[in-house]
Amino acid sequence: MERRKYLQIPGPTNIPSSVLNSLSKPTINHRGKEFEKLVAECVAGLKDVLKTKNDVLMFPSSGSGILESAIVNLFSPGDKVAAVCHGVFSERMADIAESHGLEVTRINVEWGKAVKPEDIVKVLEKDENKGLKAVCLPHNETTSGITNKLEDIMKAIKETGHPALTIVDSVSGLACMPLKTDEWGIDILVGGSQKGLMLPPGIGIVSISKKAWELVDKATMAKWYWDYKPMKERMEINQFRYTPPTNLLFGLKESLELIKEEGLENVWDRHKYIGDAVRISAKAMGLKLFAEEGYESNSVTAIELPEGVDYKKLASILEDKYNVIIGGGLRKLSGKIFRIGHLGSIFNTDIYAVMGAVEMALYEAGYKVELGTAGKALGELFTKNN
Numbered sequence: 328m329e330r331r332k333y334l335q336i337p338g339p340t341n342i343p344s345s346v347l348n349s350l351s352k353p354t355i356n357h358r359g360k361e362f363e364k365l366v367a368e369c370v371a372g373l374k375d376v377l378k379t380k381n382d383v384l385m386f387p388s389s390g391s392g393i394l395e396s397a398i399v400n401l402f403s404p405g406d407k408v409a410a411v412c413h414g415v416f417s418e419r420m421a422d423i424a425e426s427h428g429l430e431v432t433r434i435n436v437e438w439g440k441a442v443k444p445e446d447i448v449k450v451l452e453k454d455e456n457k458g459l460k461a462v463c464l465p466h467n468e469t470t471s472g473i474t475n476k477l478e479d480i481m482k483a484i485k486e487t488g489h490p491a492l493t494i495v496d497s498v499s500g501l502a503c504m505p506l507k508t509d510e511w512g513i514d515i516l517v518g519g520s521q522k523g524l525m526l527p528p529g530i531g532i533v534s535i536s537k538k539a540w541e542l543v544d545k546a547t548m549a550k551w552y553w554d555y556k557p558m559k560e561r562m563e564i565n566q567f568r569y570t571p572p573t574n575l576l577f578g579l580k581e582s583l584e585l586i587k588e589e590g591l592e593n594v595w596d597r598h599k600y601i602g603d604a605v606r607i608s609a610k611a612m613g614l615k616l617f618a619e620e621g622y623e624s625n626s627v628t629a630i631e632l633p634e635g636v637d638y639k640k641l642a643s644i645l646e647d648k649y650n651v652i653i654g655g656g657l658r659k660l661s662g663k664i665f666r667i668g669h670l671g672s673i674f675n676t677d678i679y680a681v682m683g684a685v686e687m688a689l690y691e692a693g694y695k696v697e698l699g700t701a702g703k704a705l706g707e708l709f710t711k712n713n
Contacts, residue, residue: 333681336654337469337627338499338522340671342578346525349581350574357573363565365576370562372583376501376524376591377516379508379534384558386531387572390498390519393531395423396553397494397515401539402460403547404428409450409491410463411442414470415657420463420496427548432459438660439471439629441622444483451489460542461492461514466500470657472618472629472666474504481511492539498522501532502586503598503626503670514539520575522626523594525582525671529572535559598625601669601678604708608682611704612689612696617664626670627654631663633694638662641692648691649684675709 334341355361373383386393398420402408406429410421413436421431434450436442447462462484467474477495484493492514497506501516502523508516513536520530535543535555543555552569561568586594602625606616609630617629632638638655642665645651654666667685669678679702686701 330650333651333677333684335651335668335681337666337668338519338670339528340522340525340668341673342525342527343582343585343672345585346578346581349577350527352574352577354573357567357571362571362573365580366562366565366567366571369576369579369583370565372580372587373532374534376506376583376586377508377518377534378506378510379516381508381534381536382540382559383532383534384555384562385567385571386533386553386558387529387570388519388531389528390496390517390521390531391419391423392553393517393519393533394420394496395427396531396533396550396555397517398424398427398429399546399548399550399553400555401492401494401515401542401546402427402429403545405430406460407432407458408461408463409434409447409459411436411447411465411475413438413440413442413473414465414468416470416496416498417463417465417468420465420494424463439473439617440619441473441475442480444476444480447480448483448487451484451487451491454489454491457490459489459491461494463494464496466495466497466506467504467624467626469499469624469627469666469668470629470660471664472616472624472627473622474500474624474626476622477513478505478507478511481513485512492542499624499626499670502591502594505595508534520579523598523670524579525585526575526578529575530579597674598670601625601673601675602628604675604678604705605667605669605682607708608678608686608701608704611700612686617660627666627668629656629660629664629666632665633689636689636692636694638665641665641688644688644691645684649688651681651684651688653685675705679705679709
């Protein structure tokens, strides 16, 4: 008999049944009125989730593709940008920029630590000629399980008076944690379908401020597929420039309705509660969190592997015996941490099952933990808050 799998990597995530059902609808004419209505509803819903009145564009794309779209649309070869680098995905933005001939000032931060406002302010204040055209940073870095305090960072950037744009990667933050695009002054906000929006991969999302459009008008970087201008023209009439991921849009409409029904702020609060639950149960088992205290992500928790526990053995036990799939450490963190994703469609009983499985798998992998410790910690938390 088919058993449920708990896909607890940092994304793609578990997909709600109503979203899965919507994906199986018969495909419609992507040039017809029914499709135009679908696009209009999705764009309106996305603006609500992003808390923006800026233009919102969608591309058939992964998160990495939509990151590249920002680079090729805003800049010309030789332009200067600054990029926060403290994990695989924040470094990717810098790598993309450099591959297109931009001069990148990397703001290197130790992996597991958050970037602080003063780290960025220092770079902007040194830029006396105001040559830097943008600051690129992640909202949430899944490599190490940290969330940057975006509101404080945006405020500090604004107070410098530097004209640099802000480009924020919120692929794993969108629909999981507080995000106020317009209020915080984010010029480019990048997201994807496969995480907090509870869909399969395939839709890249970008919001573009008026200030950013001014840079788009001046940019000379070569592009065709990613060109914002013709896509904006098409999306103004609720169309795509080329073949869209029609059935994913059915799913997006449903996921946006689920978020609206729960209430966006309630979704943020749920993710924090679930994130806290994972951390509390991990600490109860004597495990050490990898992320800097006070900056732990509510999308994914990175946990240091106990001495003597092999990641591959742990992951194998979890998947083969308990149907729980977790993530490992990337690059220099390989074999040092494991990561538990807890974003999207996830609730108390899910975490109770997942952390119970993690405890049993750790025990079987040689870690000395008293069985029932995780469940006891979670039980006390959940019953106290009911």
